[in-house]
Amino acid sequence: MLVAPAVPVVLTASERRRLKKTAYGHKTPYQARQRATIVLLAARGRSNTRIAAQTRMHVDTVRTWRLRFAAGGLPALADRKRSGRPPSFTPLQVAEVKALACQLPAETGTPLSRWSCPELAREVVARAIAPAMSASTVRRWLKADAIKPWQYRSWIFIRDPDFQAKATRVLDLYAPTFDGEPLGEDEYVISSDEKTSIQARCRCHPTLPPGQARAMRVNHEYQRGGALAYLAAYDVHRAKVFGRCEPKTGIVPFMNLVTQVMTTEPYTSARRVFWIVDNGSSHRGQKAIDRLTTAFPNAVMVHTPSTPPGRTRSRSSSPSSNARSSNPTTSRT
Structure with a gap:
């Protein structure tokens, strides 16, 4: 059975320099180093089978990154964007939590002088804004807008007539x-x-x-x-x-x-x-x-x-x- 020849890879001087720096860098992530090594070996005219044996990777993995580089160059070696896990909370719930953090606890009937992230998470569940919520989630949302309800600054009203x-x-x-x-x-x-x-x-x-x-x-x-x-x-x-x-x-x-x-x-x-x-x-x-x-x-x-x-x-x-x-x-x- 005939096997299709591997896609040829041709590198420019700048691409070769960057790939070598990635492949031999001491602080380069492992995946980026492996991908750069595959492309460098492919540019030398080696087959996918030989590259797989030399790098101890599956031939399909070698074929994938060889094709992706041939089609898109250096940017194609990066991970593609993934949709990720669907969000657990809606934008409306996030806005309601931030609005609650910007209110005084006394205005909500809560016996507290200041909000904390655990107290806000418990209040969110008590108000049925969300069925469950952790303090770390509240802290992450508030940090995005630099909201810190646990801090306060006191001041004095002017009483001196002069x-x-x-x-x-x-x-x-x-x-x-x-x-x-x-x-x-x-x-x-x-x-x-x-x-x-x-x-x-x-x-x-x-x-x-x-x-x-x-x-x-x-x-x-x-x-x-x-x-x-x-x-x-x-x-x-x-x-x-x-x-x-x-x-x-x-x-x-x-x-x-x-x-x-x-x-x-x-x-x-x-x-x-x-x-x-x-x-x-x-x-x-x-x-x-x-x-x-x-x-x-x-x-x-x-x-x-x-x-x-x-x-x-x-x-x-x-x-x-x-x-x-x-x-x-x-x-x-």
Whole structure:
């Protein structure tokens, strides 16, 4: 019985170069390497039977990729698109799940503060949107539109009646201008704040230095040294920080920080030094302004807009960040 001759394969220089790179590449997928090898051997005029014996593949496989390359070139060596498994959910169900994730749980009667993927999957089944759904499916759909209902960002409503005037004054100093006039070379802007309840920890054993293929080792055991308050003053336009630790906050610790800054040059001989502070108890109101001016006549206290008690900062939160402590700790070794 006569056997039909194999389809001849002719390669250009660029095709041969690319096929060799695919066939002998160390990171080439196995299937792509086998297909490139078949075509290279076919270009040498070898028969399908000989190629099959050399590559240890079935002759039908060799014949298939030889024919496909002869008909379509290098692009024909890639896998053809397949229809795949039919979708389990309709586009309407996907839209309903995303719409549910964009609603507050309280609006749906669910006793939750925030949605999570498992809770959304259970709610989808409870609402008969779908007979069954996994949390991973919900997570994949929400990721496509960057929807993250488990994260939140808090903010504070403006309650200070003079918010615009106070905020404008502070922002102008950062510009730097004051009352519409640019600040001079002998005028400075200091931003001050306080951090309370910082735990001072003393390690029970000394820290071991790093070495070759060895990280620095810090002993886990420590002794508590109490809680300290850290007061800092930041020169806004010269990027210089002044800081000190105090047993607690108050008028005296704050004035110690002011004295530390104002008794050093160039602030001692400056024309004006603007101190931007919040409305903490140690520097609140007109009495604090008078106290600062009496001690240092060239110091000018500027208050930021007042905020509701107990809420002074806005932040974004996620399940992973909730587990972190909000108070940093210092350690001494």
